[in-house]
Amino acid sequence: MAETADRVDLGGSLRALRRRADLSQRELADLAGVPQATLARIESGRSGDVRFRTIERLVRAAGGRVAIGIPGAQASDHSCDRASDLAGEDRVPEVVPVPRVPHDGLRDEAGRRYPAHLDAWEVHGPRDWPGAWWAGWWNLPPQHWPRRLPAAAYELSRERRDRRRWGERIRREVTVRRVTDDGLPGTCRRFVAELPDGRLLGELRAHERNPRLLYGDLIDAGEREIVLDGVLVAGPYRLLGIGRRLVEALTVEMEQAGIRVAHAVADFGGVDLLLACGYRIDGRGHYAMRLDRSWLDPALLSGPAPA
Structure with a gap:
């Protein structure tokens, strides 16, 4: 102290x-x-x-x-x-102040502080209150809410508190950078999300393509497009905003390079991620494709019959 x-x-x-x-x-x-x-x-x-x-x-x-x-x-x-x-030491250790309780200014209806060891936050709507699961599922209007929302909420479970604080620490420490020394062509983009100790948490890869190969002379000769090859975040670090930071880093790179359009194929959670980053569903029949050799007829894998 x-x-x-x-x-x-x-x-x-x-x-x-x-x-x-x-x-x-x-x-x-x-x-x-x-x-x-x-x-x-x-x-x-x-x-x-x-x-x-x-x-x-x-x-x-x-x-x-x-x-x-x-x-x-x-x-x-x-x-x-x-x-x-x-x-008996090489140098006198530095004294570091303890960070203040972030919710110390919050008060309950009786004017009391919320317990310092918990995580408390203001409630502005049903999304801020875990007890309002009914509003999230059924989209009830306020006049039909079965309970009045409290001024603040807090987390009682120590396990969930630890997870929440761990996630906040990861968000503060993770950095996103473009990798330029891995031998990729200049038309390729690779971004990584990593911790100060060098631990890799996520990666994004993308490449440029010439739209004239698809649309011919209908497209300006100087037009360039980006194709998002994939965004991958390690399992324990998902839902912390790391994938969004990777996509946003690519968007900033597009702005600096004068590239206007990006394309991507996504499914499941990837769709929600890209929608949150400003992408839209194109609606022109893109599909996520996959091959598993176990599906194929063994005769096809043996090669053509000898002449």
Whole structure:
């Protein structure tokens, strides 16, 4: 736990630490051996001078540490070396502030904060509230809703919270780039989505074609088109928006290259992905084709009969 302001927001820091550790007030109080009422008063700002040992026990139980320093002060090289020698380390570790609880500004109907360790969000419509499954399935108008929508919703399941936070971290860390050093011709495009450690999460491939080969002289000689060969995202990382970012990267590349039209053949979830990225169903009889050699007559695979 660290603050750079003149006054430490103790309650906010403890709430942030509880969120990071995914602990309720009762769970943290039990781990630290502190009464829950004491923790509640500290977090609400209603507690006066709190004993240092109480704060230290709460912070350590939440997985943090208490650091004391002089913000903005620059020590001399000699003093830094001396401090490192005393600490038995090569250098003094940097103190990183804990990110604030993102929903700390939300309040329920009684004016209370939502539990810091949960994920809470504002409800603007049925899509924002998991309890409104009926509105999503039956498209009920508001006058027929069986329940009034709450001001906010939150996730109680720790498993789904972990999955949600993991997905948010992946979205923040993943980057999309065009690969230009893999020996592909200049008319081909390859984009990859990867994490900072180089782990490949998704890939898009596309190639240019000359529309005059299809339409003859009806098309301007300078016209170019892109054919989307495929978009692939690793199974655990689907539904995180990675495929959409890959398609959007290709769209930006088309804009920069002056290419106006792109074509694609898609099925199942790929249709929804491309529709979300601005594509439309052409309606001219495109089909996704597949061959499996097990379907063929073995006689066909043996080659032509000798003359």
